[in-house]
Every structure is written in structure tokens, then in C-alpha cells.
Amino acid sequence: MKRKLFAAGLALTLSAGAAGTAFAQAKPEVLVKQRQAAMTLQGKYFGPLGGMLKGAVPYDANVVARNAAFLEALSKMPWDGFAESTKGEKSRVLPVAWTDAAKFKQAQDQFQSAVTALVAASKSGDEAKVKAAIGDVGKNCGSCHDNFREKQ
Amino acid sequence: MKRKLFAAGLALTLSAGAAGTAFAQAKPEVLVKQRQAAMTLQGKYFGPLGGMLKGAVPYDANVVARNAAFLEALSKMPWDGFAESTKGEKSRVLPVAWTDAAKFKQAQDQFQSAVTALVAASKSGDEAKVKAAIGDVGKNCGSCHDNFREKQ
Numbered sequence: 432m433k434r435k436l437f438a439a440g441l442a443l444t445l446s447a448g449a450a451g452t453a454f455a456q457a458k459p460e461v462l463v464k465q466r467q468a469a470m471t472l473q474g475k476y477f478g479p480l481g482g483m484l485k486g487a488v489p490y491d492a493n494v495v496a497r498n499a500a501f502l503e504a505l506s507k508m509p510w511d512g513f514a515e516s517t518k519g520e521k522s523r524v525l526p527v528a529w530t531d532a533a534k535f536k537q538a539q540d541q542f543q544s545a546v547t548a549l550v551a552a553s554k555s556g557d558e559a560k561v562k563a564a565i566g567d568v569g570k571n572c573g574s575c576h577d578n579f580r581e582k583q
Numbered sequence: 584m585k586r587k588l589f590a591a592g593l594a595l596t597l598s599a600g601a602a603g604t605a606f607a608q609a610k611p612e613v614l615v616k617q618r619q620a621a622m623t624l625q626g627k628y629f630g631p632l633g634g635m636l637k638g639a640v641p642y643d644a645n646v647v648a649r650n651a652a653f654l655e656a657l658s659k660m661p662w663d664g665f666a667e668s669t670k671g672e673k674s675r676v677l678p679v680a681w682t683d684a685a686k687f688k689q690a691q692d693q694f695q696s697a698v699t700a701l702v703a704a705s706k707s708g709d710e711a712k713v714k715a716a717i718g719d720v721g722k723n724c725g726s727c728h729d730n731f732r733e734k735q
Binding site: 464471472475500505 | 621
């Protein structure tokens with residue numbers, strides 16, 4: 432396994448000079464798998480917060496703080512996976528993600544800002560503020576999916 | 584999408600009192616997908632570090648620091664996905680993960696400690712120390728896979 436990991440590292444980092452482009456050389460199907468993994472985990476850690484916002488489950492400030500911190504890392508992970516090389520891969524991403532790259536980037540940035548605000552709110556001890564921040568993250572998830580993901 | 588996320592949140596958090604058990608109620612196939620997603624992303628962010636350790640790609644302290652921070656979050660994410668309810672799901676986990684749960688937990692803890700040490704090393708500016716820490720994380724990946732994952 433270690434050999435496989437190291438080989439993957441080599442493939443991923445060849446011709447990678449800067450952090451932002453470090454994964455541009457990975458195989459398209461690997462990039463898709465990785466970006467979908469980040470979305471899966473965003474769902475894992477946002478899901479319970481959505482439940483709290485709806486009042487369907489008891490509010491738990493510790494879970495919010497932990498999940499918000501996880502989401503802060505996860506919110507940065509999917510985007511380099513939407514490389515041009517992945518256009519032909521099976522996935523639900525809409526072509527507009529590339530034809531209007533600026534709009535897609537803006538949606539990513541807004542989502543990340545909403546998550547950063549949730550992290551800050553989760554440290555405030557103010558439940559109303561936390562719930563507003565959860566709602567804002569959820570809106571960003573939804574609008575980005577509405578604009579850039581195929582309906583099922 | 585938002586409705587689906589909220590419904591997932593509800594399913595995930597029903598009867599969840601503590602952070603550690605917050606996801607115990609998720610469907611087994613969802614738990615497997617989520618734990619595999621965490622492993623996929625560990626591979627994404629550890630891979631390039633393995634390449635640096637081998638000298639196959641240039642050492643880049645910024646990439647190390649970023650990836651180490653991501654790995655710190657990711658190193659905490661897979662484990663609640665190995666719930667007893669997932670025993671019947673298709674995956675490569677070996678039965679020993681449940682028959683010797685203490686050993687599995689120890690392997691998880693050692694991996695997390697190795698990642699925490701890598702984060703500390705990445706802040707030291709000491710390349711030799713960083714590379715030793717990368718090697719230690721890699722050893723932990725490998726030994727946990729050797730002991731708890733089916734060979735392919």
C-alpha cells in the first residue's frame with residue numbers, strides 16, 4: 432500500500448510548482464473521485480447542522496463547533512478537482528462550471544466565506560447567530576448545486 | 584438538494600446525544616461511503632508528501648503545511664464509519680476491525696498522533712524533521728492497511 436501511495440504522490444505532484452496546481456496532473460477519474468469524496472464529507476458534517484436548524488434534533492454546540500471546523504477544511508478541497516481534464520468524465524457537474532468559470536469560482540468563494548462565518552459563530556456561544564450561519568451555509572450549498580449540478 | 588441534506592441531517596442525528604456517536608444512526612451504506620471518502624482524501628493529501636519524501640518531486644514547505652493541516656482534519660473522519668451496522672456491507676475492511684476493536688482503535692490513535700506530529704513539524708521549518716514525520720505517517724497508513732484491510 433505504501434508503494435502505491437508513494438507512486439500516487441509522484442503522479443500527483445509531477446510538474447506541480449505551486450500549492451494551487453499541485454493536483455492538476457492527476458488522472459481525470461481520480462480528480463472526480465476526490466472532489467466527490469469532499470462533497471460526501473461536506474454532507475456528512477453539514478447534515479446534522481441542518482437538522483439542528485430545523486429543530487428536528489437538539490442543538491449541540493459541541494457538534495456544531497467540531498463539524499464547522501471539519502467543514503472549513505472540506506470547503507477548500509473539491510475545487511481543484513474540477514480540472515478541464517475531467518470534462519469527459521461521468522459526473523453531475525454542468526458545463527457552465529467551465530463556460531462561466533468566474534461564476535463558479537464566485538460560488539466557491541461565497542461558500543467558503545459562509546463556512547468561515549459559521550466557524551466564527553460557533554465560537555461565539557450565540558445560538559441564534561450559529562443558526563443564522565448554518566442557514567447561510569445551507570443556502571450556499573443549495574444555490575451552487577442549483578446552478579452547477581445536474582438535477583437528478 | 585437542501586431538503587435532501589436536511590433530511591440526511593435528521594436521519595444522522597436522531598438519538599445522537601454525544602459528538603462521538605452523532606452518526607451511529609446513518610444507513611450502513613452511507614457510513615461506508617463516508618469512511619471511504621475520508622480515505623480517498625487522505626490519499627489525495629498524503630500522496631504528494633510521499634513523493635517529496637522519496638525525492639521524486641521538489642520539497643515544498645507550503646504544500647506540506649497545507650496538506651498536513653488537511654490531514655489533521657481528515658485523520659479524525661473515517662472511524663465512526665466503522666460501525667457494527669456496516670459489517671455486512673461490501674468493503675475491504677477485515678473482520679478483525681471488530682473482533683479486535685482495541686487494536687483497531689490503537690492503530691487509529693497512532694495514525695492521528697503521527698499526523699499531529701507532522702503538523703507540528705511542518706511549522707518548524709526543519710525539512711529533515713518534516714521528512715521523518717512524513718515517513719512516520721506513511722508507516723502508520725501502511726501498517727493499518729496491512730492489519731485491517733483486505734489485500735487486493
